[in-house]
Amino acid sequence: QKEVEQNSGPLSVPEGAIASLNCTYSDRGSQSFFWYRQYSGKSPELIMSIYSNGDKEDGRFTAQLNKASQYVSLLIRDSQPSDSATYLCAVNNQAGTALIFGKGTTLSVSS
Amino acid sequence: GAVVSQHPSRVICKSGTSVKIECRSLDFQATTMFWYRQFPKKSLMLMATSNEGSKATYEQGVEKDKFLINHASLTLSTLTVTSAHPEDSSFYICSAPQGGQGNSPLHFGNGTRLTVT
Numbered sequence: 001q002k003e004v005e006q007n008s009g010p011l012s013v014p015e016g017a018i019a020s021l022n023c024t025y026s027d028r029g030s031q032s033f034f035w036y037r038q039y040s041g042k043s044p045e046l047i048m049s050i051y052s053n054g055d056k057e058d059g060r061f062t063a064q065l066n067k068a069s070q071y072v073s074l075l076i077r078d079s080q081p082s083d084s085a086t087y088l089c090a091v092n093n094q095a096g097t098a099l100i101f102g103k104g105t106t107l108s109v110s111s
Numbered sequence: 112g113a114v115v116s117q118h119p120s121r122v123i124c125k126s127g128t129s130v131k132i133e134c135r136s137l138d139f140q141a142t143t144m145f146w147y148r149q150f151p152k153k154s155l156m157l158m159a160t161s162n163e164g165s166k167a168t169y170e171q172g173v174e175k176d177k178f179l180i181n182h183a184s185l186t187l188s189t190l191t192v193t194s195a196h197p198e199d200s201s202f203y204i205c206s207a208p209q210g211g212q213g214n215s216p217l218h219f220g221n222g223t224r225l226t227v228t
Binding site: 032034041042043044045046049088090097098099100101102103104 | 153217
């Protein structure tokens with residue numbers, strides 16, 4: 001069974017701080033990695049996608065991928081209370097036919 | 112705007128009845144769509160992959176005769192929960208790959224909250 005592991009949290013950070021979210025995956029053949037944000041009672045929305053080793057930055061968000069360590073992370077700079085949500089790490093299966101989601105990390109940003 | 116439309120957003124039904132949920136891709140064709148289920152405070156669990164023009168592929172433990180999937184066109188997939196029971200109460204979410212490509216990020220519908228009484 002291919003797995004995606006995340007610390008469920010909650011991760012609590014003060015407003016303005018950097019929030020660091022981590023994810024590991026078991027399928028070495030995975031090629032596509034995504035971070036989704038999900039507010040309570042809502043469906044997930046895509047935050048970042050990353051396909052190559054290294055860092056990818058988009059505004060306050062930076063995704064980091066290390067395929068050798070089977071590790072992907074998301075950094076949120078200058079965290080805002082509106083960032084408080086559950087962040088889901090998603091990894092495609094080796095066949096590229098479906099996304100497997102982690103259980104999510106709940107982030108709480110206090111003002 | 113939304114690229115995947117899901118309907119209804121909320122449904123309450125009595126035990127033993129069937130419920131149909133529709134998922135439409137807007138402005139793009141999707142030969143593949145995915146159906147997920149999410150219980151409170153749990154992760155998204157893939158139920159099945161809907162394939163246009165062919166049978167759906169179900170994940171282990173998902174009853175294909177209970178969760179009927181029909182992908183009759185390139186923009187529409189439906190999930191029917193047959194003979195629903197209270198344990199089927201959950202948040203059902205459909206998704207389609209961006210641009211219809213299988214390895215692309217998924218666009219999600221707004222989800223359907225099913226409550227079976």
